[in-house]
Amino acid sequence: MKTILLFTFTIALTVGLCGQVQVKPFPKPGYESRISNYISDMKVVDTHEHLEDQADWIKPGKLDFMLLLQHYAYDDIRSAGMPKQTFNKLLTDSLTVMEKWTILRPYWEATSNTAYCRAALLTANKLFGVKDLNEKTVEDLSAKIKKAYQTDWYNQVLVKKCLIDHVLVDEDNSMLGDPLMFKHVKRFGEFIFAVSAQKIETIAKAQNTPIHTLDDFVKALGVAFHNALDHNNVAIKIGVAYERDLFFDDVTKEKADEVFRKIMALPEGSVLKYNGSEIKPLQDYMVHRILDLARATNTPVQFHTGLQAGDGNFIENSNPAHLTNLFLKYRDVKFILFHGGYPFGGELASLAKGFKNVYIDMCWLYIISPSYSERYLHEWLETVPASKIMAFGGDFRNVENIYGHLLFAKQVVTKVLTEKVRDGYFTEEEAIKIAQMILHDNAIRILNLDKN
Numbered sequence: 001m002k003t004i005l006l007f008t009f010t011i012a013l014t015v016g017l018c019g020q021v022q023v024k025p026f027p028k029p030g031y032e033s034r035i036s037n038y039i040s041d042m043k044v045v046d047t048h049e050h051l052e053d054q055a056d057w058i059k060p061g062k063l064d065f066m067l068l069l070q071h072y073a074y075d076d077i078r079s080a081g082m083p084k085q086t087f088n089k090l091l092t093d094s095l096t097v098m099e100k101w102t103i104l105r106p107y108w109e110a111t112s113n114t115a116y117c118r119a120a121l122l123t124a125n126k127l128f129g130v131k132d133l134n135e136k137t138v139e140d141l142s143a144k145i146k147k148a149y150q151t152d153w154y155n156q157v158l159v160k161k162c163l164i165d166h167v168l169v170d171e172d173n174s175m176l177g178d179p180l181m182f183k184h185v186k187r188f189g190e191f192i193f194a195v196s197a198q199k200i201e202t203i204a205k206a207q208n209t210p211i212h213t214l215d216d217f218v219k220a221l222g223v224a225f226h227n228a229l230d231h232n233n234v235a236i237k238i239g240v241a242y243e244r245d246l247f248f249d250d251v252t253k254e255k256a257d258e259v260f261r262k263i264m265a266l267p268e269g270s271v272l273k274y275n276g277s278e279i280k281p282l283q284d285y286m287v288h289r290i291l292d293l294a295r296a297t298n299t300p301v302q303f304h305t306g307l308q309a310g311d312g313n314f315i316e317n318s319n320p321a322h323l324t325n326l327f328l329k330y331r332d333v334k335f336i337l338f339h340g341g342y343p344f345g346g347e348l349a350s351l352a353k354g355f356k357n358v359y360i361d362m363c364w365l366y367i368i369s370p371s372y373s374e375r376y377l378h379e380w381l382e383t384v385p386a387s388k389i390m391a392f393g394g395d396f397r398n399v400e401n402i403y404g405h406l407l408f409a410k411q412v413v414t415k416v417l418t419e420k421v422r423d424g425y426f427t428e429e430e431a432i433k434i435a436q437m438i439l440h441d442n443a444i445r446i447l448n449l450d451k452n
């Protein structure tokens with residue numbers, strides 16, 4: 001009996017270590033550290049941030065340990081029960097660092113298991129040498145953060161530590177500096193969510209051209225689009241999965257015009273519900289017009305798919321499969337599907353495999369779940385051409401969290417590629433080439449960064 005058990009155990013262990021499929025010879029010893037060193041030292045393109053200027057952070061109440069917890073860790077702290085008003089108070093200077101910690105502590109203990117919070121811990125450790133968040137460390141960490149902002153901190157973190165050579169920043173922030181490094185991505189929310197005559201009038205005033213008809217409105221979109229391209233915007237972002245589903249019907253001009261006229265005739269102060277069925281035909285029509293412009297100018301389009309931050313969202317709205325009619329109609333537009341489609345990773349694989357014009361972007365993903373990222377990167381490297389995967393975007397407003405997120409990303413990419421080499425699926429050379437593609441070269445090519 002003992003022998004049978006031992007035999008079964010040995011077989012199970014061998015199968016477990018060998019992975020699924022061996023195609024290439026097993027690697028030479030030392031491949032783990034060679035792959036890891038290559039990834040650790042390589043330059044990276046960061047495909048998605050909400051980065052604010054360094055100067056914007058140097059304000060009362062902003063530079064303390066809470067800097068590492070805003071944006072995403074906040075979502076889990078709220079999910080663990082902290083009211084929004086309480087959290088917002090922690091981002092002001094109305095409390096001392098220790099008072100903030102005392103309020104945060106029970107929620108932190110409830111939720112510090114999540115990857116959002118783990119990323120904050122890794123950042124505190126790797127950037128500031130602070131090994132934990134507790135009553136003994138928060139004051140020291142806060143002092144170190146404040147001191148860092150007296151230096152050329154953004155440069156030190158983004159360029160010297162992250163080795164990032166291009167960052168795509170969502171919406172324009174021209175304060176950020178070097179236009180070769182900081183590229184921008186434009187949303188046209190004012191055209192998609194034009195729910196009242198006043199909103200349309202605001203666009204007309206900004207362009208100094210009256211808008212009376214749907215044709216005028218589409219023309220104004222064209223002006224805004226070309227203006228964005230002239231101002232260092234290299235892609236379009238469509239983030240409407242927070243407000244509505246991602247199925248954009250190919251509606252007739254007449255149908256869209258009906259809605260447009262209705263909006264223009266609304267009494268002052270009235271609006272159409274911005275995520276309602278009444279406005280949907282006009283929204284659908286305008287998204288198609290954005291895609292016409294993207295096609296005519298070879299501008300890639302980033303779509304939010306999958307998880308929406310915060311509460312009150314409908315996850316089924318964001319399923320990337322809703323976009324299929326667009327992939328079919330706009331064969332020459334590059335559709336970049338964000339956030340690894342979490343939790344629709346299988347759907348995303350099918351779409352990126354089947355459609356030449358669909359790309360996977362893993363921004364935000366590693367801090368949502370390192371396990372999902374690992375599982376699906378394994379799967380996507382088996383299902384989708386590696387040339388169509390972009391494997392890093394921090395999706396943060398401040399550089400510290402970008403660094404922490406990049407450390408997560410590099411660990412996961414290293415682990416997946418090392419396992420694929422260990423199993424004989426890739427050679428070591430192939431794995432290194434793929435790292436170079438998914439963390440750098442693909443983004444340069446797909447986003448036309450060598451031409452802009």
Ligand SMILES: [Zn+2]
Pocket residue numbers: 048049050170395
């Ligand atoms: Zn984002």
